Amino acid sequence: MHPNISKWWQTIKISWSKTLTYRVNFLMQIIGPALVFFFIKYNLWNSIYAGDESTVIAGYRFPEMITYHVWTLVVGLVGISNNSAGISEEIRLGKISSYLIYPFNFWEFHTASFLAFEVIQYLVASITLVILFYIGVLPDVSALHTVLGFIFCFFVACFWFSMQFIVGLIAFWLNETWSIRIILITLTSFLSGYLIPLELYPSWLTDILAYTPFPYLSFYPVKIFMGDTTHFFSGLAILIGWSFVSFFVGSLIFKKGVRLYTAAGM
Amino acid sequence: MKNKITATISHYLSVYMSFASTSFAKAMDFRLNFILLIILDICFYSTTLASVDILYDHVTTIGPWKRDQLMFFLSFMLFIDYLHMSLVSESFWQLSFKVRTGELDFEILKPISILFSVFFRYVRPSGVPLFFVTSSILIYHGLKVELSLFNWIMLPILIFLSFTLRIILEFAIATVTFWMVETISINFVRMQLQSLGRWPDFVYSSYPKRIFTTIFPILMVGSAPAHFLLEGNSFRYIFYLLACIVIFSFVLKYFWKKGLDQYDSASS
Known part of the structure; x- marks a missing residue:
């Protein structure tokens, strides 16, 4: 096994353990809202x-509108719930010094934690979906579109994570990044949407929004879950493109920022 | 007796001025953060109002209310949110930290009311420019619903009562901090209840409406004043509001005392 794979796996296991140790926090901060x-x-x-x-209303009858919002709940849980608040805190409190020495860098650690978080979120979203289906809030589910929707959501989550990573890195320049x-x-x-x-x-x-990645973060994934796969491949391509752009921007910001880093507390 | 009350009020005012002054001094050290907080609140106000405005492009009424009435309700709630964010919100997060680390010891030792020193310690200076934004929104929507002179006079009183009820309810929730290990998470419960209260009571179906207007009357914060102002000045709404304030003041006092008994001072 490649030595780094083991580090990724260990980090994922530690992240699961951390998340599930503070179950009340997880329930109240991520699932509850x-x-x-x-x-x-x-x-x-x-x-x-x-x-x-x-x-x-705008093409939606009441059951369809509720179905739309059930899927936004799912997209919210698996796609856009990661907040990477720990990144800015580690920079602010000088904790990234260890990553500069360890053979597992800052980005790798947080990406492994993100993957661990995603596994839990997929599980939570699946349980939520089953409950909503059985109590009759979600009238109809297509297995194929659910799978396609979940695949799409993973790429949404990757893009969202890379955006959150960039926001976290601003802590090299700003004391607080939560407002951003x-x-x-x-x-x-x-x-x-x-x-x-x-x-x-x-x-x-909506004409303006078509030129931005925003609709791909909720509206199109929901449409895929609801059976409209028109934008599946184009949406994936756009999300992958934006994820690469934000990854490179994040790398540049990290390189610039780490030169300013003073290792507070050391 | 009268002199004693005056002396107490002036003492607390002078302490509060010191709290505000240190909060301003701190905020001026982080000016970009100060500006970002203003942008954040403006984004929040804009998206909240725009969402409802977009809904009314497709429907004529939501419940019994037309566009102008619901927009007035929202601008009222945004003003209450603004007061909350500016005057007390930071203190809730600090309470979690103080209980966890034992720093609450220092508050207990101060010769002033502990509730006052805990919940009014931090003022958010970005609230000063935002006052003009939120009050302009409220006045604009008040004009749109054609409030009478009497209602304009009642408006500041209702804002005061609503804000008082809101903070009493949230102080009461915050006392749970004393019994919890993961103290931060209680703030997320508080925030979810705020979200529930940002919509009028008629939006909710029977049971949630009953629970959130009686057992935990978060819906009364906005709905009672809005019904009073928009639906013919029925004073029963003001009576409900006052009754909730009185009852939950006692609830808060009881749980705060119990909470302090439970507090085991982590630092000592």
Whole structure:
């Protein structure tokens, strides 16, 4: 076995152990907000449709609208939930000194932790999906489209992780980066179709959004889960392209930033 | 007696001015962060209002309310959020840290109310410019729903009552920190309850609505004043609001005392 594979595997196992040791934190910080947000959206749309299942809003009847939001819940859990808050904290508190010495670098460590997190999130999303299906909130599920959707979501998660990694690296210059992280999350939720389907947005806005990666973070993955695979391959290509760009930008920022690093506390 | 009350109020005001002054001094050391916090809040206000505005391009009413009424409700809630973020939000995160590390010892030793020193210690200076943003949004939407002169006079009183209820409820939740090992996570529960309260009560179905207007009345923070202002000045809403404030003040006092008894001072 390549020696690095073992390091990746050990890091993944440590990450699982860390996440599952603080189960209440995990439940309240990652799963809880997604479920509460879905609960609010369910009630809101129920109130908007006022119990009339024949009403059509931007092409969606009530069951379809709820199905859309069930899938945004899944995309939110597996695609855009990683916040990489630890990256900026490690830089700020001078903890990255060890990565400069160890034969397993900073990026490798955080990417392995991200992969571990994704495995747990896929498990949580699958359980959530089964529960929602059995209580009748999700009326119809296609196995093929669910698999395709989950594959797509993995690439969403990779791009989202690389964005979060860049935001974390800004800690080389800024004392606090959480505000930038929340700005990114707020804008992404709004512009990606996570809050409401993009079909409801004015056409001038969706025309602009077509030139950005935002719709690929929620709207298109949800559409794939719902059976529309038109953008599957083009979407994957765009996400992979953006992930490479952000990976190289992240590498450049790390190289620049590490020159400024003062190893606080050493 | 009167002199004693005046002296106490002026003492607490002077302490609060010192808290604010040190918060401002600290914020000015991190100016970019100060600007980012303003941008963050403006992003939040814009996306919240825009989402509802987009919904109303496709429907005429949500529940019994038309666009202007729900936009007024949202701008009211954003103003309460703004007060919360500017005046107390930072203190909740600090409480978790202080309980975990034992730093709460220093607060207990201070010759002022511990609730005051814990929850009003940190002021967010980015709130000063944001006051003009949030109050302009509220006034604009107040004009759109054509509030009467009486309602304009009542508006600051209702803001005060709503903000008071909101912070009492959240202080009460924060007391759970004393019984938890993972103290940070309780803040996420608090934030989810804030999200629930950002929508009017009629959005929720029967059971959640009952729970969140009686057992834990987070929906009363925005819905009671909005119903009062938009639906014919029924004073029962103000009565509900006052009753919730009084009842939950006692709940807070009880759990805070129990929590302090539970606190085992990690640093000593």
